[in-house]
C-alpha cells in the first residue's frame with residue numbers, strides 16, 4: 109500500500125515541512141511540502157533515507173565496558189540501560205545535590221519535556237545550543253528591544269535591499285528564506301554581501317565586499333556615522349520608537365568612512381554609498397543580524413550595531429524589514445500547552461553552572477544558558493562540581509571549542525548519558541548510550557511556529573523504527589519514573605502530548621491532515637507603526653542606551669578596539685558550513701559523505717606561495733590548543749589574513765567509518781573564549797600556523 113505522510117525534516121534544525129511517500133512500510137520518496145516549499149528539499153533533506161537505512165547509526169542501547177573512549181560496548185535491553193542510568197543519576201543527586209546534574213540539548217520540539225525533567229529533579233542546569241550558535245545575537249536583541257532574536261523574523265519576500273555580513277544564506281541554508289529571496293530578486297531586490305571570502309552567496313549578490321577579518325564593527329560604526337550626519341534615518345519612526353539617539357550621535361562622531369576604510373579595506377566612498385542606498389529603500393531594507401560571521405569576544409557590540417542600523421532605517425516591524433513574531437493569542441486563539449507549564453512543577457532554583465543570571469554572565473539568556481562554560485565549570489569546579497551530564501541531540505565534545513580541554517573535562521565526570529541517533533563524539537565518550545528513533549520513525553511534540561502568520565507543524569511517524577530505538581519523549585518519561593518524578597510526565601502516547609498542547613488552543617489533531625500544518629492567520633499580522641508597536645524594554649522603545657546593559661555595568665556603546673592582527677606566519681582561523689552537511693551530524697551519512705568527504709583549508713594564493721604550498725597538497729595546521737592535517741585549497745577568494753575550514757570534520761570515532769579521520773577539526777584548534785556579555789563563543793579568536801605536511 110502506498111501513502112503520503114506530511115511530516116517535518118530533521119536533517120537539520122530548520123525543520124522544513126515535508127511530504128513522505130511510504131510504500132509497504134518503506135520510505136520511497138521525500139520532497140518539500142508542496143503547500144509551502146513547492147516540493148523543494150535540500151541535499152541533506154534528500155539524504156534522510158540514507159540515514160534511515162544507515163547501519164552505522166545507533167541501533168540499540170549500550171553500556172560502556174572498557175575505558176572511556178576505548179570503544180568497548182555491551183548491547184543491553186532498554187530496561188537495563190535505563191535502570192543503570194537512573195541509578196547513576198540518583199547517586200549524583202542524593203550524594204552531591206541535584207545541581208551537579210547538567211542536561212544539554214540542541215533546542216528541539218521536545219525541549220519542554222527535557223526542561224520538565226530537570227525541574228522535576230531540582231537542577232537549574234538545563235542548557236541549549238543557543239549561546240554556542242548565536243548567544244550574542246539573542247542578547248543584543250534583548251538589550252535593544254526586549255525581544256530575543258527568536259521572537260523576530262525576516263520579511264525576505266518584500267524587502268528591497270538586504271545586507272548580509274557573512275550570512276552565507278545560499279550555503280548555510282534555510283529553504284523558505286532562499287525561495288523568498290530568489291523570487292524577490294527577480295522583482296529587483298538587491299543583495300549586498302560582506303565576507304572575508306567569496307562564497308556561493310557572494311555569487312548571488314549585487315555587491316560583494318571582501319572585508320578584513322573581524323572589522324565589521326568598524327564598518328557599521330562608519331555606516332551609522334554617515335546615516336546620522338546626513339540625516340538618512342527614518343525620522344518619524346526614530347522620533348516615536350527609538351531612544352538614545354543623541355548619545356549615539358556623539359559616540360559615532362569620530363568613526364568616519366575614511367577611518368573605516370583603513371580598518372576594513374573597504375573604500376570610504378563605497379561605505380557612504382551603501383548608507384545612502386539603504387536609506388533610499390527604507391523601511392524595506394534589512395541589515396541582517398546574522399548568526400556567525402565575525403565571532404569575537406566583543407561580539408555583543410557588533411550585533412547591537414546591526415540591530416541599531418535596522419532601528420535607524422525604521423525597519424523593525426515593517427513590511428520588507430524585520431517583523432516581530434506573533435503568537436496564537438495575537439491571532440485570536442488560546443494558549444499553546446507545554447509540559448513545563450505544570451503548576452506544581454518546582455521552579456528552577458540556585459546558581460547555574462554557567463553563571464548566567466549571576467555575576468559571571470548577568471544578561472545572557474537564562475532560558476538557554478551558556479554551554480561553552482560547561483568544560484570550564486567542570487574543570488575548575490566553579491561554582492561547584494558537576495558530576496553527571498546528560499546530552500540529547502547535541503555533541504558538546506565537538507560543538508564547544510577546544511576538543512582536548514573538553515575531553516579532559518568530561519573525563520572528570522562520574523557519569524555521562526547520551527541520547528543521539530549517531531555515534532557522536534560525546535556518545536563515544538559516554539557511559540550509557542540511548543538510541544533515539546530517527547525523525548522518519550517517530551512522531552514528536554507539535555511545533556508552534558510563531559511569526560507574522562503563526563503556524564503549527566506536526567512531525568508524524570512515517571515508518572516503524574528499523575532498530576531497537578525509541579522517541580525521546582518516551583525515554584524521558586521512562587527515566588523520570590525511575591528517578592521517582594514520574595508524576596510530572598502524565599502521558600502514555602504522543603497523542604496525549606498533542607492533546608495537552610492543543611487543549612486550550614482550539615485546534616484539533618485532524619486539522620493537520622489536509623496539509624501537514626495549521627496556519628492560525630490568513631494574512632500577516634503587523635502592528636501599527638504609528639502607535640501600536642510593543643517593545644518589551646522598560647521604556648517601551650528601542651533603547652540605544654540600554655537599561656539592561658547599563659543596569660548591569662556594561663556601557664551601551666564601546667570604543668572601537670582593533671583586533672590584534674595575525675603575527676608573521678600566522679592566520680586567523682575562521683569556520684563555517686557546507687550546503688550538504690549539518691554541523692557535526694551528517695559527515696558519516698552514506699550519501700553526503702560522498703558529496704563532501706572531507707574539509708579543506710582555504711588559503712590565499714600569495715600566502716600559499718610564500719609557504720611553498722600548492723593547491724590540493726596536505727598541510728599541517730597548528731594552534732596553541734591542537735593540531736590538524738588537511739588538504740589546502742589555494743585561492744584568491746579569501747582575505748590573506750585568514751584561513752577557513754568547514755566545521756565538523758577531523759572525527760575520532762572509529763565506529764563511523766565513512767568520516768573517521770578525514771579532514772581537520774576546527775574544534776581541536778579553537779580556544780574556548782566567549783563574549784562574556786552576549787554569550788557567543790569567540791570562534792574566530794584563534795591564530796594558526798600552517799606548513800606543508802611532512
Ligand SMILES: Nc1nc2c(c(=O)[nH]1)N[C@H]1C(S)=C(S)[C@@H](COP(=O)(O)OP(=O)(O)OC[C@H]3O[C@@H](n4cnc5c(=O)[nH]c(N)nc54)[C@H](O)[C@@H]3O)O[C@H]1N2
Pocket residue numbers: 118214237240241242399400500501502503504506507508509527528529530531532533544545546547580683684690691692693694755774775778791
Ligand atoms: N567549533 C565549533 N563549534 C560550533 C560551531 C562551529 O562552527 N565550530 N557552530 C555552532 C553552531 S552555529 C551550532 S547551531 C552548534 C550546533 O551544535 P550541535 O547541536 O551539537 O550540532 P548538530 O550537528 O546540529 O547536532 C548534534 C547531535 O545531534 C544528533 N542528532 C541529530 N538528529 C537527532 C535526533 O533526531 N535525535 C537525537 N537524539 N539526536 C539527533 C546528531 O547525531 C549529533 O550528534 O554548534 C556550535 N558550535
Ligand SMILES: Nc1nc2c(c(=O)[nH]1)N[C@H]1C(S)=C(S)[C@@H](COP(=O)(O)OP(=O)(O)OC[C@H]3O[C@@H](n4cnc5c(=O)[nH]c(N)nc54)[C@H](O)[C@@H]3O)O[C@H]1N2
Pocket residue numbers: 120241242273274275276277279280281282302303304305307319320321322323324398399400401402403682683684685686687688689690691752792
Ligand atoms: N547546510 C547547512 N545550513 C545551515 C546549517 C548547517 O549546519 N548546514 N546550520 C544552520 C545554523 S545553526 C546556523 S547558525 C546558520 C549559520 O549560517 P551563517 O551565519 O551563514 O554561518 P556560516 O556558515 O558559519 O558562515 C559564516 C561566514 O562568515 C564568514 N566570516 C568569517 N569571518 C568573518 C568576518 O570577520 N566578517 C564577515 N563579514 N564574515 C566573516 C565566513 O567566511 C563564512 O562564509 O546556518 C544554518 N544553516
Ligand code: SF4
Pocket residue numbers: 117118119120121122123124149150151152153154281282283
Ligand atoms: S534545510 Fe534541508 S536538511 Fe534542513 S530541514 Fe530543510 S530540507 Fe531538511
Ligand SMILES: [Mo]
Pocket residue numbers: 240241242399
Ligand atoms: Mo547555529
